Amino acid sequence: MQLIYYQIAKEKNGSGIIPIFVTTIPWLLFLFANPLENFLFHNGSSNWMIFALIYLILLSISLILHFKEKAWAVVHAEIIQDILSQRNE
Numbered sequence: 001m002q003l004i005y006y007q008i009a010k011e012k013n014g015s016g017i018i019p020i021f022v023t024t025i026p027w028l029l030f031l032f033a034n035p036l037e038n039f040l041f042h043n044g045s046s047n048w049m050i051f052a053l054i055y056l057i058l059l060s061i062s063l064i065l066h067f068k069e070k071a072w073a074v075v076h077a078e079i080i081q082d083i084l085s086q087r088n089e
Contacts, residue, residue, distance in 0.1 A: 004080055025055070 029036060040048040 040051055
C-alpha cells in the first residue's frame with residue numbers, strides 16, 4: 001500500500017504526458033512552417049481560422065483532462081493515506 005501511495009504521489013506531482021504533447025505541437029508545426037503557411041494563407045483563405053479553432057479546442061480538452069487526472073491522483077492519495085493511517089493505529 002505504501003508503494004502505491006508513493007506512485008500516486010509521483011503522478012500527482014508529475015507533469016504527465018498531456019502537457020508534453022501540448023507544448024510539442026507548436027514546435028512540430030515550426031518544422032513544417034513554410035508548407036503550412038502556404039496552405040493556411042494562400043489567396044486569402046480562411047483555413048487558418050479553422051486550424052486555430054481546432055487547435056484551441058484540442059488544447060482546452062487536453063488541459064481539462066490533465067487537471068482532471070491530477071485531481072483524481074490527489075483523491076486516491078488521500079484515500080490511501082487514510083487506509084495507511086488506520087492500519088498504523
